[in-house]
Amino acid sequence: MQFIKQKLPDGLKGLKVQLNERLVDASLYACWLTLVALLWIDGLLTGIWIF
Incomplete structure (x- = not known):
């Protein structure tokens, strides 16, 4: 049980890091x-002004 409790936060941290990288x-x-x-x-507007 203790092992599972330790592994869960690590997995969540990894997920958060991946999400943050995707957001960036x-x-x-x-x-x-x-x-x-x-x-x-800007190019279109400039083109219109030139012509």
């Missing part, structure tokens, strides 16, 4: 997408 990856990806979208929109 997702937020970085979202930031990158936003940046690309902003640059694309």
Whole structure:
């Protein structure tokens, strides 16, 4: 019983670390997408102004 109690928190910690890493990856990806979208929109607007 003691063994199971010791193993559970370790498993939960590992899960939390994996989730945090996924969240970081997702937020970085979202930031990158936003940046690309902003640059694309900026390019469109600039293109309209030039023509």
